Structure formats: C-alpha cells, structure tokens
Amino acid sequence: MASPKTIFKVESEAPSLRLAVLIDADNAQASVMEGLFAEIAGFGEATVRRIYGDFTSSQSASWKKVLNQFSIKPVQQFAYTSGKNATDGTMIIDAMDLLYTRRFDGFCLVTSDSDFTGLAVRLREEGVTVIGFGEQKTPSAFRTACHKFVLTEVLRPTAAPEPSLDRPPSSAIELSASASTKEVVSQGLPALPMPFIRDAIEQSSGDDGWAHLGTFGQYLSKLKSDFDSRVYGHRKLSDLVRARTDVFDVQDRVSPGSDQKVLYVRAKAPKG
Missing domain, CATH: 3.30.420.610 (LOTUS domain-like)
Incomplete structure (x- = not known):
C-alpha cells in the first residue's frame, strides 16, 4: 500500500484524494446531498458513491430523485428485524472490501450513528483519510475518530426570506458550504472555544x-x-x-x- 496520506482541508489546498462515499440512509437526509457533494469536491473525487438502507419503505421516498441526480448507487437492505443493525453491518463490510482494493485515499462516512466509530478507527489505522458528515446530535466518539468532521446543518439549503418593509432586517448570519453550495441561515451561533x-x-x-x-x-x-x-x-x-x-x-x-x-x-x- 502507498504511504499513508492524510490531507486536511485548508483554503490553499487543491482537491487530490480518491474518495469512497458511503451514506447511511437511516441517519442522513436527502436535502443535504447537494451541499454534501459540493463539500466533498473540495477534498477530492467521489469515485464510489453508495447509500445503504431499505428503499422499499415509505420513508425512503425522498431519496429516489437524489439517487439519480448525484449518481448514488443504492444498496438495498431489507428490514428483517426491528432496528438497523443489518444496514450498518452491510455498510461496514463494503467499507472493508473497498479498503482492501487499495484504490482509495480516503472514505467519507455520512452518518450520525456512533456505531460507525469502530469503522472510522479501523480505516485510520490503515492510513487512509476519514471524513465524517453528520448532524449536531452525532456523538463525540465518532467525530473524534474522523480526521475531519463536517456538520450537515451547514450544508442544508434554505430559501431566501422574502423582503419585507414591515420588519427590520434579520440578524441571522448567512453561511455557505462552498462557492457552489446554496446559502443557508443559522441563528444562535456558539461562542468561539x-x-x-x-x-x-x-x-x-x-x-x-x-x-x-x-x-x-x-x-x-x-x-x-x-x-x-x-x-x-x-x-x-x-x-x-x-x-x-x-x-x-x-x-x-x-x-x-x-x-x-x-x-x-x-x-x-x-x-x-
């Protein structure tokens, strides 16, 4: 295997990683996919794009258009029992299979589930870059297991508010995931640590x-x-x-x- 290469996203760096993007459909939202792939493009090329879940359920209807739009390969996992352990297991097995092809510099794990902490740790041990994407609720164990973790809240597009003469300008601060990503709005920003x-x-x-x-x-x-x-x-x-x-x-x-x-x-x- 080539020498380990860990690359952190800094403003002056050009994309250079060959990435496998694995999405946990049970813990991700279709509405952030545009911002997600714009963000991933800043790190490198998403050569593999797979999503794992039960796409026969009514809850998965929001994914159908997104899968075609971003060329994401769905990996069907029927919910034989309650819970999502089977989905997690399939995603972990695929990640290890892809790892051992030695074709990837890094993995993007899109999930808010701490069950993937062990996978992130194992991938890091093999010298590949691990980039996590998840919601604010994502446990710190998974966040710290990744080289870089991105909150999907900053990737979610929102419609621009209608201008109004009856109210003062909003104090919300506009954020942008990247130059090609739609602006999103956030309120109640945290203090700098x-x-x-x-x-x-x-x-x-x-x-x-x-x-x-x-x-x-x-x-x-x-x-x-x-x-x-x-x-x-x-x-x-x-x-x-x-x-x-x-x-x-x-x-x-x-x-x-x-x-x-x-x-x-x-x-x-x-x-x-």
Whole structure:
C-alpha cells in the first residue's frame, strides 16, 4: 500500500484524494446531498458513491430523485428485524472490501450513528483519510475518530426570506458550504472555544507568536476534527479571523520571492 496520506482541508489546498462515499440512509437526509457533494469536491473525487438502507419503505421516498441526480448507487437492505443493525453491518463490510482494493485515499462516512466509530478507527489505522458528515446530535466518539468532521446543518439549503418593509432586517448570519453550495441561515451561533483557539495558535506559531493561516487551519483540524468556521458564521477561516478583531490580530505579509500576500494570525492577549 502507498504511504499513508492524510490531507486536511485548508483554503490553499487543491482537491487530490480518491474518495469512497458511503451514506447511511437511516441517519442522513436527502436535502443535504447537494451541499454534501459540493463539500466533498473540495477534498477530492467521489469515485464510489453508495447509500445503504431499505428503499422499499415509505420513508425512503425522498431519496429516489437524489439517487439519480448525484449518481448514488443504492444498496438495498431489507428490514428483517426491528432496528438497523443489518444496514450498518452491510455498510461496514463494503467499507472493508473497498479498503482492501487499495484504490482509495480516503472514505467519507455520512452518518450520525456512533456505531460507525469502530469503522472510522479501523480505516485510520490503515492510513487512509476519514471524513465524517453528520448532524449536531452525532456523538463525540465518532467525530473524534474522523480526521475531519463536517456538520450537515451547514450544508442544508434554505430559501431566501422574502423582503419585507414591515420588519427590520434579520440578524441571522448567512453561511455557505462552498462557492457552489446554496446559502443557508443559522441563528444562535456558539461562542468561539478560546482555550482551544489559543492552543492551536501556540502550536502553529513561530517565536514571534504569529501563525501562517494554513498552518493554523491544519492544527485546528488536528486538535478538533469538527471545527468549522461556518458554525461560527463565516464561510472561510480567513473570514472568521478578519471579522473577529476582538479575538485575533491579523497581518497580510508579502510572500518571499513573489508579490502574493499571505495571511498571518495571532491571538490577542486577554484584557485585564
């Protein structure tokens, strides 16, 4: 097998991974597939696209159009008994079969189920990149087992609100999954986890305390696999650090040997 290759998504990186996308239909929603595959395209090429579930049930009706639109291969698993263990087992077996073909650099596991934690750990042990996609309810065990975890809430499209003269502008912050993904709206954004932010800057910075944005982004992913600037109201990490002047100092520096500018960041010292 080729040497292990773990690639974290940073703004300056080009897609380079050959990916197998495996979707747990019992724990995923058809409405996020457009945003999901736009997000995956930022990591690499989805060469295998499979979804697992009982597509004879009435609950699976929403998947029919999506399967054709995104060329997803359905893997039928009849619900012989209550629960979804059979579906999980089929997806895990297929993942291992695909792993041993040695044709893939990474796996995208689309599920909010902690039962796939062991699979994510096993895939990582083989040196392939594991990218998880799931809802906010996804247990931390599965999130941390992935190299990168993306909340599907930031991928869900919503219709733009009708303008109205009778109400003030909404305070909701628009988010975008990627340049090709529809905008979504989120309210009640969480506070930045400052101890974690400061730790990442400290580990990625030089002696002067300044960190290259790309290096800082890599450490964020290493320390917290589910960190995503969109959760905090900004499409890119660069947008986040520029907007939060209460938290970050930023500098645009000219790259040696070229006219291009690169962004450096450091945490502001606590007041008091």
